[in-house]
Amino acid sequence: MNIIEIRGLKKDYPLGDTLVNALRGVDVTVESGEFMSIVGPSGSGKTTLLNVIGCIDFATEGSVQIGGREITAMNDRQITDLRLHKIGFIFQTFNLIPVLDVVENVEFPLLLMKSLSRSEIRKRADRLIAEVGLQSFAKHRPSELSGGQRQRVAIARALVTNPDIVLADEPTANLDSVTGASILELMKDMNTQEKTTFVFSTHDANVLKYARRIVKIHDGLISPN
Amino acid sequence: MLLVQLSLRNLLRQKRRNVLLGTAMAIGVMILVVANSFSHGISDIIFNRIMRYVTGHVTIRFNEKGGIHREIFRDRDRVWAAVKDEPDIERAEEAVGFFMRAIGNGKADNIILVGANTKIGVTKKELKELEESFHMIEGGWKELEKTTVENPIIVSEEKARTLNVKKNDVLRVRFRNMFGQDQAARLTIVGIMRNDNIFMQPVCFLELSNAKPLLGYRPSDTGTINIRVKDPQKNARAIADRIHDRLKPRLALIGGTLVHGALRSEATVLGFKSDDDSQAALAKKLTLTDGSLDPAMKKDGVILTSPLARALKVREGDTVELHYDRKFNEQGASRILRVSAVCEPTDGLGENVVLMNEDKFYDAFYEDWPKNDDPQGRLFRPDERNSWVPLLAPEWILLKRTNTTDDYIKKYRDLGKMKLKATTVDVSTMYETASDILKLEGVLNLITLSAVLVLFFIILLGVINTLRMTIRERTREIGTIRAIGMRREDVRNMFILETFFLTLFSASIGVMAGFGVMGLLSRFTFHMSDNPFGMLLVNGHVYFLPTFLGIAGNVLLIVAIAVITAYFPARRAADLSPAKALGHFE
Ligand SMILES: Nc1ncnc2c1ncn2[C@@H]1O[C@H](COP(=O)(O)OP(=O)(O)OP(=O)(O)O)[C@@H](O)[C@H]1O
Ligand SMILES: [Mg+2]
Numbered sequence: 001m002n003i004i005e006i007r008g009l010k011k012d013y014p015l016g017d018t019l020v021n022a023l024r025g026v027d028v029t030v031e032s033g034e035f036m037s038i039v040g041p042s043g044s045g046k047t048t049l050l051n052v053i054g055c056i057d058f059a060t061e062g063s064v065q066i067g068g069r070e071i072t073a074m075n076d077r078q079i080t081d082l083r084l085h086k087i088g089f090i091f092q093t094f095n096l097i098p099v100l101d102v103v104e105n106v107e108f109p110l111l112l113m114k115s116l117s118r119s120e121i122r123k124r125a126d127r128l129i130a131e132v133g134l135q136s137f138a139k140h141r142p143s144e145l146s147g148g149q150r151q152r153v154a155i156a157r158a159l160v161t162n163p164d165i166v167l168a169d170e171p172t173a174n175l176d177s178v179t180g181a182s183i184l185e186l187m188k189d190m191n192t193q194e195k196t197t198f199v200f201s202t203h204d205a206n207v208l209k210y211a212r213r214i215v216k217i218h219d220g221l222i223s224p225n
Numbered sequence: 226m227l228l229v230q231l232s233l234r235n236l237l238r239q240k241r242r243n244v245l246l247g248t249a250m251a252i253g254v255m256i257l258v259v260a261n262s263f264s265h266g267i268s269d270i271i272f273n274r275i276m277r278y279v280t281g282h283v284t285i286r287f288n289e290k291g292g293i294h295r296e297i298f299r300d301r302d303r304v305w306a307a308v309k310d311e312p313d314i315e316r317a318e319e320a321v322g323f324f325m326r327a328i329g330n331g332k333a334d335n336i337i338l339v340g341a342n343t344k345i346g347v348t349k350k351e352l353k354e355l356e357e358s359f360h361m362i363e364g365g366w367k368e369l370e371k372t373t374v375e376n377p378i379i380v381s382e383e384k385a386r387t388l389n390v391k392k393n394d395v396l397r398v399r400f401r402n403m404f405g406q407d408q409a410a411r412l413t414i415v416g417i418m419r420n421d422n423i424f425m426q427p428v429c430f431l432e433l434s435n436a437k438p439l440l441g442y443r444p445s446d447t448g449t450i451n452i453r454v455k456d457p458q459k460n461a462r463a464i465a466d467r468i469h470d471r472l473k474p475r476l477a478l479i480g481g482t483l484v485h486g487a488l489r490s491e492a493t494v495l496g497f498k499s500d501d502d503s504q505a506a507l508a509k510k511l512t513l514t515d516g517s518l519d520p521a522m523k524k525d526g527v528i529l530t531s532p533l534a535r536a537l538k539v540r541e542g543d544t545v546e547l548h549y550d551r552k553f554n555e556q557g558a559s560r561i562l563r564v565s566a567v568c569e570p571t572d573g574l575g576e577n578v579v580l581m582n583e584d585k586f587y588d589a590f591y592e593d594w595p596k597n598d599d600p601q602g603r604l605f606r607p608d609e610r611n612s613w614v615p616l617l618a619p620e621w622i623l624l625k626r627t628n629t630t631d632d633y634i635k636k637y638r639d640l641g642k643m644k645l646k647a648t649t650v651d652v653s654t655m656y657e658t659a660s661d662i663l664k665l666e667g668v669l670n671l672i673t674l675s676a677v678l679v680l681f682f683i684i685l686l687g688v689i690n691t692l693r694m695t696i697r698e699r700t701r702e703i704g705t706i707r708a709i710g711m712r713r714e715d716v717r718n719m720f721i722l723e724t725f726f727l728t729l730f731s732a733s734i735g736v737m738a739g740f741g742v743m744g745l746l747s748r749f750t751f752h753m754s755d756n757p758f759g760m761l762l763v764n765g766h767v768y769f770l771p772t773f774l775g776i777a778g779n780v781l782l783i784v785a786i787a788v789i790t791a792y793f794p795a796r797r798a799a800d801l802s803p804a805k806a807l808g809h810f811e
Contacts, residue, residue, distance in 0.1 A: 047808075051804045051807075054708065056704075056707070056708045056802075056803035056804045056807065057802065057803075057804035076713060077712065080707070080711070080712050080713070081710065083708060083710045084709065084710025085710070089705075089709065091705070091807070093701075095701065095702070095704075095705040095807075097231075097702065097705070097706070098238070098702075099231065099234035099235055099237075099238055100231075100234070108227075108706075109709050109710060111227045112227070112709065112710050112711055112715075113710075157709070
């Protein structure tokens with residue numbers, strides 16, 4: 001089953017009087033359970049593409065289907081709920097909530113969902129924190145963690161809702177290569193354990209070897225392999 | 226719950242900025258609370274301390290025969306009946322007072338002698354309030370009731386000094402009484418008081434029951450009536466209106482017997498109005514059979530109806546005696562009347578009627594208030610539709626109610642021109658008589674309002690600015706939580722909640738600080754006995770009266786302003802596109 005199906009995606013950004021054509025007609029399909037990387041030089045449109053897949057930015061033209069639903073036809077409320085339930089985000093700059101400690105950060109999306117009891121929420125958060133190996137840091141605030149630890153928290157947060165897709169925009173760019181490698185190992189483990197689809201972008205060749213599928217993007221267009 | 230937690234923690238994050246804004250708001254609220262409590266305190270002083278003792282909240286004032294000093298009404302019972310059953314009256318009291326020249330030990334000065342009621346129905350609490358308002362240095366209020374000395378009085382410390390008198394000394398006073406006669410009296414000082422109110426310094430208190438006869442009131446007379454009202458702002462006007470309604474005068478008449486030699490006849494004596502219009506109308510209406518109208522018009526002679534003249538066998542130029550029973554005296558009254566005209570009892574005029582100029586008529590009517598016992602209904606009591614009534618003298622003139630000082634002043638100015646012969650009865654409230662003092666309350670409210678406005682701007686600018694900075698700083702965070710799946714309205718509410726809590730905390734601290742400041746300010750003792758503002762102090766202390774409703778209202782208002790102000794930047798933050806917000810770099 002195609003969890004992501006993108007056809008003829010174009011994305012223009014207005015820049016002064018001109019338009020920047022960030023994506024110029026992209027077709028991508030991603031199957032459920034894939035571990036896929038988007039690669040390309042800086043400015044090629046990786047972030048833009050991931051944003052559109054993650055439903056935090058919208059296509060100028062073309063069709064975007066997530067889990068079989070056309071998102072271009074949805075309103076903000078529906079899209080927000082789709083993000084909450086179906087998509088997990090891992091950011092290059094980690095983007096943890098600074099006023100919440102590790103457990104609270106991981107619990108955060110579950111609290112937004114309002115569908116589980118407090119104890120279930122705590123149980124799931126604890127499990128994910130254990131999986132990323134941060135049990136002893138549960139009560140720490142993000143500012144008290146290293147970059148790699150922060151990114152682990154982010155992974156736990158992205159996965160805690162059991163999303164269909166986890167999107168990661170250059171998850172290792174702010175980490176040294178050893179830490180970066182361990183993060184990708186972790187992501188890959190999660191991919192096999194939880195059967196979650198992973199799509200991540202990178203321009204780091206070292207990272208690429210983890211990917212099972214690579215999609216190259218150049219100048220807003222997918223380049224053939 | 227999550228939102229509350231988030232907003233509370235976020236509040237603590239930008240400590241400096243929030244403490245700054247919070248302090249500004251707290252100071253604003255503090256000023257507001259102090260101003261509000263002060264203003265309440267002042268109105269409490271005005272309404273419940275000054276007005277209560279000086280003018281009352283509702284006043285019934287009488288001026289007999291147009292004399293401004295003749296503050297007397299001759300039928301005490303009638304007036305008090307109109308007051309008696311009002312439910313919201315706390316106390317009604319007769320107020321009599323007079324300017325006098327006093328001579329002490331080699332020194333002379335003016336004093337105001339005021340009747341003070343310490344006897345009838347004065348509760349312990351009231352006596353205590355009295356004692357609180359006027360500190361006794363020597364003697365006490367109870368000594369005003371002494372019967373062993375002549376006219377026991379309490380004087381102010383300042384007067385005692387200027388007159389060079391001590392306790393137990395005697396003051397000689399001279400004054401012109403309300404009827405224009407010069408009088409002298411001796412007053413014995415039984416107490417010396419101190420008070421902060423400059424207006425009270427010339428006042429000397431004499432027990433009301435001693436003051437009234439001294440000043441020329443008989444027991445059946447009443448002076449000005451001051452009425453203290455419960456919740457005056459709410460009740461005073463309505464009570465005044467109702468009392469006013471009950472004080473509508475009827476036609477004045479004297480029922481008596483006319484005697485001419487051996488002949489007697491019952492008769493009803495009426496006054497006719499003496500203004501030019503009424504006299505002209507009367508001249509047209511009367512059909513004379515004897516004599517002429519002119520002498521009666523000029524207060525020299527009366528007009529008899531022809532049946533009465535026939536019964537008494539009198540004609541123009543004869544004199545008759547009028548005898549009648551008095552309401553407040555066992556002994557009857559009598560007057561000699563000169564007949565100057567005889568008229569037909571036309572147009573509904575009674576058969577046995579004497580008409581006389583109101584000026585003379587009121588002399589008899591007020592001086593010897595008639596009993597008018599009439600079990601057989603033989604007196605001529607025309608009803609309102611009788612065409613003679615508009616030309617005849619009423620028992621008194623009830624002045625129109627007024628609502629403002631301007632109207633009130635105008636009313637009395639017009640009265641001065643009219644040269645009324647009857648007693649005027651006026652029912653007024655503090656709104657008319659003391660609006661200058663009340664204006665002070667208005668000024669204070671204005672100050673409070675300005676404080677609110679200033680605060681409003683502090684909040685407006687502060688909240689908008691702080692929130693803007695906060696939102697800019699946290700743009701990426703907004704992007705993150707939106708990407709994770711927090712809804713727009715929750716993001717908005719989170720920021721509004723932040724402002725709400727900040728304002729609530731600041732306001733609470735402001736309220737506490739306000740109480741602190743009030744506590745501190747009311748510790749100071751001010752000596753302002755030579756300054757009119759002194760009367761706005763209680764025992765030399767600034768007086769604050771915080772009210773729960775006022776403070777809660779203020780806090781609510783401020784929180785509401787803040788929340789409304791926060792709404793717009795908060796909504797803008799919530800409406801940010803998550804992708805843009807995430808891409809935002811400081
Ligand atoms: N908000 C924006 N406004 C204008 N132009 C934009 C905006 N975001 C991206 N672009 C442009 O769109 C193109 C694609 O940008 P994008 O961020 O997707 O590249 P990227 O592949 O993620 O690059 P990098 O590897 O440097 O992160 C670039 O030319 C960029 O300048
Ligand atoms: Mg990028």
